[in-house]
Amino acid sequence: MVSSEHDPAMDGTEPAGAVLPDGVPADGRYAEVDVAIVMESTYPYLKGGVSAVVHDIITGNPDLTFGIIHITWDHDSPRTDLYGMPGNVRWVKVVYLSMADHPEFTSSRPADLRMNHRERLVLSHRLVDALQALAAGEGKPVWDLIAEGMAASTRRYPLWALLGSAEFMETYRDRMPTLGMSLSELFWCLREFFSLAYAVLGQTMPRARVYHAHTTGYASLLAANAARENQGSFLLTEHNLYVRDTINTLLGRRMDKPVTRQDYRTFDVGGRDRMWMAWWIEMGRLCYPEAYATTYLYPDAVAEARELGLDSTAVHVIPNGIVIDEFDGAYAERRDATRLLRQEGVEAHRWRLVYIARVVPIKGLLDLIESMRILRERGLRFHLDVCGPTEHAPDYYERCVARIAELGLEDVITVRGTINVREHLSDWDLFLLPSYNEGLPVVSLETMGAGIPTVSTDVGALRPVVLDAITAQDGTVLDPSGFIISPGDPVLMADRIQQVTSDVDLFERMSRSARARAETAFNLLRVNAAYHELYVEGGVGRPRADAAHNAGARRPHGVPPSSRGRHRAPRRPVKWNWSRKPKGRSAAK
Structure with missing residues (x-):
């Protein structure tokens, strides 16, 4: 090393x-x-x-x-x-x-450039030219300026010091006349940009x-x-x-x-x-x-x-993944619970619902509280656990708590805060996600691994995970493992919850499909193998002398850019072949 x-x-x-x-x-x-x-x-x-x-x-x-x-x-x-x-x-x-951690930025002055008026003017026009080139799709002029004036190992002058010069402000004002900002507003906005760029570029x-x-x-x-x-x-x-x-x-x-x-x-x-x-x-x-x-x-x-x-x-x-056998116990309990559900009947069952996400506006808990009001009015027997951090948006959390109290739902909604989800998977029948913004939540895969159906909004990867066709290795096209709805519709959320909870056959099909979909398409061993292959493509495992020649290596500062990929038609996304065997990579926690 x-x-x-x-x-x-x-x-x-x-x-x-x-x-x-x-x-x-x-x-x-x-x-x-x-x-x-x-x-x-x-x-x-x-x-x-x-x-x-x-x-x-x-x-x-x-x-x-x-x-x-x-x-x-x-x-x-x-x-x-x-x-x-x-x-x-x-x-x-x-x-x-924060600039409190970078006093060298805030103390810089135009004199630190060690340039005369003409040189500062040339540099000012060059910077504006580079920004306009970037807006037109060409990044090289900006990277050249970063190398000369920002990157710690190669900089010859402090580019950020140009910001306080009369030459730069006049150049920017004259060449960007439609911004609709005063010179003072423009200065402080640009200062924020320069400071943030310096914070991530200013040290090697x-x-x-x-x-x-x-x-x-x-x-x-x-x-x-x-x-x-x-x-x-x-x-x-x-x-x-x-x-x-x-x-x-x-x-x-x-x-x-x-x-x-x-x-x-x-x-x-x-x-x-x-x-x-x-x-x-x-x-x-x-x-x-x-x-x-x-x-x-x-x-x-x-x-x-x-x-x-x-x-x-x-x-x-490359989707997220889970180690499927870590959920074998929870899935076995789910199958036992489903057999008991058939015996007692759906109307007598008290449905155990769960929300697992941060209590913040984009996750839509207030919408879900309204859905719970509707379901109570319709006579559904249920209890909702709200699981996830409550401290990230205190005002929103207080609004949610107040709304629960206002609607008299304290006996059917429990805010549990942050818990170990895996230890409680057997507690729940149905996973609810009313979010406005997601990628592919790992908790969605974890609940699927335990055989828990989902009712989710149509955000991020939830539609392909829950609804779209997935073909098992035996050629079977797997059923959906839940319902997908539009965000911001508490009535439709309530409708779909009621649809699942009123039909034990539908519930069991979704439960079995949830487990099968997790096994087939979201195996963590294959996910980690996919990233490992990409790391090798980028130069991991090769002598550093060869790294500059591999498909992923970037050039040193000052070396002309290659034409790799710049004149080809955009490539279609490559879907990982999930039927491939993982190459023995360990996924032990």
Whole structure:
């Protein structure tokens, strides 16, 4: 292994003498690893679906070494390992976005450029030219400026210092006349962009063969640049569409609304919102071509990503997965419970319903509470457990609790908070997901593994998981394992719950199909084998001297870009062949 020295006190990542986050090397040494996982505010310090997937990838590839690059806001963010990181994780590198951790940025002045008026003017026009080229689909001029003025290992001047110069502000104002912002507003908005870019580009990352980002945005920008600086490769996995979700949040829109790369030019929004839309969209367009491969959880996400600028990089559809035999006990209990259900009859049964998600607006719990009101009025005997973190959106949580009380539903709805879901799978008959935004929730697969049918909104990968045709290895086309409905329709949710709970034959077919679909299409051994193959494609296991020549390696700064994939027609998504045998990879937790 190659070790690199790093003094946290020198780059602002950790104050001298500070208590380091779990997994950060106390001596500042970061060994070279096979794969550096790049995350935003998730693994290993926050629980959630993406964190669980990353943990499975790491534990499922025990012969590889990993590092974690964890992007978060500041030193007050969570810093305690919640997963008991596996032994093949060598380190955690924490990157802070807040400028409180980067005083060298805020103290910079135009004089630090060491340029005269004419040179600053030329650089200003060059920067605007590069941004306009990016908007037209060409990222090389921006990457050249990043190499010269941002990336720690190659920069010759502090590009961010240009922002405070009269030359830049005048150039930007004259060449971007339709922004609808005052010069002061423009300055502060651009300062935010520069500061965020500096936070992820301003220090050289530890060496890895593959930098695997699990979202676009800042994680992709960091990973793509780290691959360039360290002659590695950049792999991108989009669990959900970061750009779409971020822009919809900014504009207060429903989270399932599509977003395209043209929208910042056409939406009727203010200048500042338009600037932020452009920032997120163009950051994605800058990074997409840098990835040697991009993976998605379901095919429809690929089509949406194309509209956001995904180009001709190799695209793979790799769903999440579970170790199916870990759910054998819960499934056996489900089959016993179904036999008892037949004996007592559906009308006498008290149906055990469960919501498993964060209590936040995009997950739709308020809608589900309304569905419970409707079902009670219709006479259904039921109890709903609400399981998941309640602290992420306190105001919304209080609204949900107040609505339960207002409707007099306290005796049929219990808010249980965060629990170990696997220990309680035999407690529930039906899994309900009223969400407005998902990728492929691992909990959906876990409930399926236990034979629990689903009623879910039509978001993310839920339709192909629950409803679309899946062919078993014996050629049987499996039945649906539940119902899929439009988001935001409590009446339809109640209708579908009632449809399942009034027909024991339908319930049993969905239960058996849930288990069969999980066994057939969402086997974690095959998922981890798929990622392992992509890591090898990116250069893992090869001498570093050869890594620059493999299909995924990125070029060093200053080396002209190859024409790889830039003039080909966009490739169709590659669906993983789930009938293939996994190559013996361990998925032990």
